[in-house]
Amino acid sequence: MEKFEKLSGIAAPLPLINVDTDMIIPKQFLKTIKRSGLGINLFDEMRYDDDGNEIPDFVLNKPQYRDAQILVAGDNFGCGSSREHAPWAIKDFGIRCVIAPSYADIFYNNCFKNGILPIALPQDQVDVLMKEAEKGANARIEVDLEAQTVSTSDGEVFAFEVDAFKKHCLLEGLDDIGLTLAKADAIDVFEARAAQARPWV
Amino acid sequence: MSPKTLYDKIWDAHLAHEAEDGTCLLYIDRHLVHEVTSPQAFEGLRMANRTVRAPDKTIAVPDHNVPTTPDRVHGIENPESRIQVEALDKNAEDFGIHYYPVNDVRQGIVHIVGPEQGWTLPGMTVVCGDSHTATHGAFGALAHGIGTSEVEHVLATQTLIQTKSKNMKVEITGKLAPGVTAKDITLSVIGATGTAGGTGYVIEYCGEAIRDLSMEGRMTVCNMAIEGGARAGLIAPDDKTFAYVQGRPHAPKGAQWEAALNWWKTLYSDDDAHWDKVVTLKGEEIAPVVTWGTSPEDVLPINAEVPDPSSFAGGKVDAVKRALDYMGLKPGQKLSEVEIDTVFIGSCTNGRIEDLRAAAEILKGKKIAVKRAMIVPGSGLVRAQAEEEGLADIFKEAGFEWRLAGCSMCLAMNPDQLSPGERCAATSNRNFEGRQGRGGRTHLMSPAMAAAAAVTGRLTDIREMM
């Protein structure tokens, strides 16, 4: 997995609440058997009209946000379907960090498995960052995972929380299957014990 | 011993390892797999030269994008869908996992097949690369959706890296009024808590109205726990649960059954267990409901009116404006006057035999007044039973299409889709923009209400037809 340490990038504002994973990547793109190539269809139904032409008003179609690496959004981001195609599409587009007041559980976990940092901040701080993002390409937001901070171009700094294990894996780019397999002995022991206690499983 | 909730008990029984930093490995008893969220996971295993750790605990079935028209026995026409289903055929064979292929009568929606075949049992941990895995919580199992990377993790290690959720109790007291169903309960709970109200929690549903529900109804309630943001929803097992499970193909038998039963009977929340959040609804006050917007929390009793965006606060004001625009509705419009083009009865929320019986009761001797209507049974066995009970004839005579099992228009990955502006009364679980087809407008409701809408051509208060 790609490491995430620091990021200084353009932030795209998406001031919507309850952005669901059907919006992030509609189902017609779930038929792939690969993880890559979904960026072009990120937010497909908001981004393109029925004939496949770009809708100029949509934030990621605006010239100043085409290279956005950060997305600032409303409450309960990533709700709905568990599809990991949502973070795959976000990552494939080039976005490495999402900032929102809250996330749906599965989406939040999925981000970490794909080198994306989802940052949860209180609404008033997200409001500040949303305004910042609305300034366009001149305002770069800085994210420092080690220090757990987000900074605006005006020098305002917000601290965020992140689970220590998830942070570690992201900083080092670790594959957590490998980490778990290193504990195979513990799993063997548990499995043997469980087979005694609950043989019908 | 300190008092525990049901969730605490299942968690403790499956904790395989806890690291110093508190990271937990939870052992997984059942891993359900379908064609859409698994190809990349199997590919990952192959690339890393890994195997499936517990193939006997892994069950696969194609459901999401299989066609549901009878011609599917001749193969799947859409090349991408076909490739995905063929990939699952191959992965199941290569890795030696249990498999119900498309043309097996036991095939169906993964969350219907699991319980039906007795794979889902009380006290288990059950995961699937699908958010509606919460359905299995109806058996007092800890069941939740996972992403594809986690699917790969479970395939390789039979465990999941987890942090423990908080405990939330949702109590539905008293009796339900006539015409009110499990679907109305679960939608009303989301209406009360919001789609993020359960975030960070595992919900246990309890109270007299829950106890009174059949296993089918309990599955409907737990199914939508995710729509309230919760990681999982569960219901303590009782005699109804045990009776449902007994005799199923993969349920324990003989002495093992007795041993299992002894343990299952300990699976309830202790009286003085700690709850981080409690929500109580009075069963008598729950009305038949429908959704009017594009989030499952946008729910109101059928006799209400479309709300005004200005009656909301914060980000919801704009969200409601956007939703009403998308749904083509005006504030103040009576919900019962909204005309419907299409009716879809099915999905893992309401595709079980009891749901079809409820719909048949309304449809008996009637004709549909909508452009199209379809019933998609949740599994081949549900379909067979409905045919045996004569329900299929009622549906066909009423003008419904009688389909083969699958997810179908719940997510419209197969050819069953709404066209832009088409308005659908659906028994599924998501009314998101574009969920049932680009520009499609979805109103969620119970099977009886959807059947009533099919007959009148508009959203209809089921109580008027009783």
Ligand code: SF4
């Ligand atoms: S029926 Fe709908 S919600 Fe259920 S598993 Fe299929 S797509 Fe998901």
